[in-house]
Amino acid sequence: MTEPLGPDEERFRALADSAPVLIWMSDISMGGIYFNRAWLDFTGRPAEREAGEGWRESLHPEDLAPLEAAQAAFAVRQPFQVQFRLRRHDGIWRWMLNSGKPRFDPAGGFAGYTGSCVDITERFEAEEDARRQLRVMRTITDNAVEGMFLMDARGRVSFVNPAAERMFDWKSDELFGEILHDKLHYKRVDGSPFSIRECPLGRVFTNGETLNEHEDIFYRRDGTPVHVQCSIAPIRSNGRVDGAVLVVHDITYRKQAEEALRLSEDLFSAIFRQAIVGITEIDLTGRFLMINDRFCEIVGRPREEVLALRTQDITHADDVPNNMAMLERARATGEDYQLEKRYLHPDGTVVWVHNSVSVVRNSDGRPLHLVAVVRDITEQKRVEAEMMRANQDLQSALTEREVLVKEVHHRVKNNLQVVVSLLRLQASRLRDEVGSDALRESLNRVSAMSTIHELLYRSTTMADIDFAEVLRTLTANLHDAYGHNEDRVAMIVETDPVPVSMDAAVPLALIANELISNAFKHGFPDDAEGSVRVGLVRDGDTVVLTVSDTGPGFVPPKRSSSLGLMLVDRLVRQVSGELEMEPPPGTRYRLKFTLE
Structure with a gap:
């Protein structure tokens, strides 16, 4: 009220006490001087306790800021409106809208404020709920x-x-x-x-x-x-x-992912339809879920018939146990596998296939179904069978040839042994030393060739012969042929394994025979002591044969007067070798040749 009060204050108070809202009056210092019946009933406190600053005891302690705004308005004599919580007589805090206006006496002097409090708890809570919902919505929309x-x-x-x-x-x-x-x-x-x-x-x-x-x-x-x-x-x-x-x-x-998937599915579909191999999808029991045209061609059945069957239904009876064992292992372990087996056409025709089977798993890693790439290998199996038969026939022929060649070598060796025996017998009847030596040399040459055939007969292969074995046998035979005692003339053979062809073995054996014979024959005159050393060293395809003795040295005669040396020269050229005679002491020959 901005109008001055009339003298009948009791009448005003009677009207105020009948009002349903809380009405109050203050003095010029903001101390309470009047509170109507509605106020007193609300707080449950007598007027004496509300007077002065007493009414503030019902004010919520957190709502002092609004009271300060009212005080600021009071200082400049302006109306104000603030919200605060006031404790009800039952202890419940209620939100109030407090409105106050300055009051003046008839002389125009400031007499204090008159105001009212309206309970706005329901409205305030509704507004607060709306604000809370707005904050929630803002949080939702922002995030x-x-x-x-x-x-x-x-x-x-x-x-x-x-x-x-x-x-x-x-x-x-x-x-x-x-x-x-x-x-x-x-x-x-x-x-x-x-x-x-x-x-x-x-x-x-x-x-x-x-x-x-x-x-x-x-x-x-x-x-x-x-x-x-x-x-x-x-x-x-x-x-x-x-x-x-x-x-x-x-x-x-x-x-983008859908488009990529579509392209991938189109690509898979094209590959699936046009693949030159059969492709199938089967469940873990073997039932066909999806097949391509090529697989239908392989098994000779229409698509509708195959999709009503299981893989074991069209598999050869002898192959079913292994097929099911592999299927069970894939179901239990999730391992991919491959196998060869036979499918049966409706007319009983057998088709050999190679299956490459992959396990398709779900997100948990458990097997869902199997995808098999099926390749028709019937022609391959036919070729393999023919090749096996051909190999068997070839092996039989090679075995027969080997037996025949061994028999030839054996007979040649026997015939040469007969010639050796005849030459030895003839030599024993000669009284001419020169003739006897010539026969002995021929005998040794024939014996060297006989050694080759003997070793070829005993060899496990027909293609080549270990020349180291030839040298050991040949040296021992010549040592015995010249009647040398091991204590007087020792023989030392140091050889690497050197396989040589049958074509090279005979000329090399004859060369070695001549060189070793000369060592035994001319290296130890007058029963001199010493040794004959035979070496064979291989370096890649190059082979070096050395024959040496510890005698006084040998001065070879002219080639034209020595059959043995002429024979050696021709044989060295035959094997494309190089023969060198090293200077004394002793006699040392070095033959270098290449394996072909």
Whole structure:
């Protein structure tokens, strides 16, 4: 009340006590001087306790700030309105809207304030709940991954959340008041204009139609297309559409993944259909789930028939146990496997196949089904069988040839032994020393050739012979032939294993025979003592044969007067070798040749 009070204060108090609101009066120092019946009933306190500063005891301790605002207004004699909590007589805090106006006496002097308190608890709590809901909604919209827009009845933007800003590269204040369709949905994929009248989202404004999970293409600020899935719903007021809420989810990556998957499926389908090998998908019991045309050709059955069968139903009976064991192992362990087996055509024709089987697993790693690549190897099996028969025939022929060649070598060796015996017998009858020596030399040469055939007869291969064994046998035979005692003339043979062909073995043996014979024959005159050393060293394809003795040295006669040396020269040329005679002491020959 801004008018001065009349003299009848009792009448005012009677009216105030009958009012349903809390009424109070203060003096010029803000001390309480009057509280109506409604106030006293509310606080449950007598007027004496409320007077002066007593009323503040019912004020919530956290609400002193509003009281300070009232004090500021009091100081300048201005009306005020503040909210605070006041404790009710039952101890419950209630929100009050406290309004106060300055009061003046008839002379115009400031007399204090008169005011009222209205219980606004329900309204305050409703407003606080609305504010809380608004904070929750703000938190949701600010942190949502979906773009959100609010529009008025004309499609103009009134709200944009941060996700929508990021999604389309527009700031919210740039879109406020703009028609959203004209910014994000203004053209078709081919670039032609797209009006809001044609847009299915626009129907929300014309007939209030809700559209859910609609897939479309919006455009970013720079014109880049964005694949979206969106839902739009009307906001109604008094039965009218006052606006709409649009929720947009960016599905560009999903669309790209779907396109990649589609291309992959198309590629797989093309490979599956046109593969030159059979491809099947079977469950863990062996039942066919999917097959390609090539597999139908392999098993000679139509698709419908095969899809009604299991793999074991068309497998040769002898191959079923192994087939099922491999299938069971794949089911138990998830291991891939390969096997060869036979399928049966309806007419009983056998088809050999090679199966490469892979296990397809679910997200937990457990086997779901099997995929097999089936290759027809019937022709390969036929060729292998023919090759096996041919190999068996060839092996038989080689065995017969080997037996025959061994028999030839054996007979040649025997015949040469007969010749040796005849020469030895003839030599024993000669009294001429020169003739006897000539026969002995011929005997040794024939014996060397006989040694070759003897070793070839005993050899496990017909292609070559170990020349080291030839040298050991030949040296021992010549040592005995010249009647040398081991204590007087020692023989030392140091050889590497050197396989030589049969064509090279005979000339090499004859060369070695001549060189070793000369060592035994001329190296130790007058029963001299010493040794004969025979060496054979291989370095890659190069071989060096050395024959030496520890005698006084040997001066070879002219080639034309020595049959043995002439024979050696020709044989060295035959094996494409190089023969050197090293200087004394002793006699040392060195033959170098190459293995072919």
